Amino acid sequence: EGYQEFTFESYFSGLYETSQNLVFVYESSKQTNKKVIIGAHYDAVAYEDESYHTVDDIVECESINGSAGNVALLLALAKHIPSWNLDFDVELVFFGAGESNFAGSRYYTEGISAKEKKNILAMLNFDGVALGKTEYYYVDEISSRLSKLVGGAISDNKLQTKEIDIAKLNKIIDVNDELGLGYTHVALASNHVNFKKLGINTINFFAGDYNT
Secondary structure (H helix, E strand, O other): OEEEEEEEEEOOOOOOEEEEEEEEEEOOOOOOOOOOEEEEEOOHHHHHOHHHHHOOOOEEOHHHHHHHHHHHHHHHHHHHHHHHOOOOOEEEEEEEEEEOOOOHHHHHHOOOOOOHHHEEEEEEEEOOOOOOEEEEEOOOOOOOOHHHHHHHHHHHHHOOOEEEEHHHHOOOOOOOOOOOEEEEOHHOOHHHHHHHOOOOOEEEEEOOOOOO
């Protein structure tokens, strides 16, 4: 349903490159304008530091956790969504250039009209879900109706995903933060932030070991 080609400035080279977002839409059997967006970026970054190279001089990168795991999860969801009989549409979006300041999701959100924004129920983002001791979710800096709803659904379905404890995250001072927080942290470092700054409900899923 969508092949969005865009140009972006590479975070790594400073040059202008071309990438693509891939969009797949599952329409509800019911007449609706409402939709949920499920997204993940499919690119990964290689380490340029020679200390990361193996003895065979193979460059290591975060492709398993940073992109392949996310893509695999969306493909698994794609097999099941048609059987769920949802009363809203579902849009699966594979973002390009996620490692360059989330350029793909930024391009996507720049194309959202005010009318369309009102019909987006939520954006679910998956980034770095393949590796780590714990699966986490993040909704916002403070408790909200949405965070309680998500927490209740996870508890009711006996899922192992835990809400990230914001107090235990190292916050990084960032005066250019687009959310106006004056800082950023690992739970904010992904594609959902471009949706969040538009006031769209977002849930970010990721993995790691942030319990200590």
